[in-house]
Amino acid sequence: MTQTHPSVREIWLNYMNQEGxxxxxxxxxxxxxxCDNEADADELAQLVLDGVKRATASSLEAMEEGGEEIPKVGGFSVITDWEGVAKCIIRTEAIEIVPFREVTAQFAATEGEGDRSLEFWREVHRRFFTRELESVGLKFHEETPVICETFSVVYPPR
Structure with a gap:
């Protein structure tokens, strides 16, 4: 694991202790x-803490190009702010990989961003995936495979 803020290990140990x-x-x-910038990273982490955001979307092509592993059902992630300070722990509940154009309004609402509409989701994610894919030498298109991940917050307890 890469160098991380001490709060990441601390929150993980607290969760392990809670679960015995x-x-x-x-x-x-x-x-x-x-996301890829401080304002969005911090805002989205807060939406998770507020119980609004329960999903996230990733570009399959960008993850593969970057050598990242695809999230797995049952996997755990410590969500941090932009500075790396741990905010919560999530557990992946479901994964579905679909073309960008087939992402549903229900998923967009579960992702909890903006007005929670599919139109808003497409607008901001089209821009994000374009930037992300360009950074690894790829181009965004409406068939870009999107990893639609739903999750639950397991720590801190609500």
Whole structure:
């Protein structure tokens, strides 16, 4: 695991303690922040904490090009702010990979951003995926495979 803020390990150990799981039996986890800029990363982390955001979307092509693993159902992630400070722990509940143009209004609403409409979702994600794919030498298109991940917050307890 890459160098992380001490709060990432601390929140993970608190969660393991809450669940009665020893460090030797603890499942793997990763830590990351949403989006590609400070304002959005911090806002989206807060939407998760507020119970509004329960999904996220990723470009399959960008993840593959970057050598990242595709999220797995049951996987854990420590969500951080832009500075890497841990905010919460999520557990992946479902994964569906669909072309960009086939992302549903229901998924857009679950993602919880903006006015929660599919139109808003498409507008902001079209821009985001274009930037992300260009950064790895690829082009966005309406058939771009999107990883639609739904999750639940497992820590801190509500």
């Amino acid at each position: 799981i020893s460090e030797t039996e603890a499942p793997a986890y990763e830590s990351w922040y949403f």
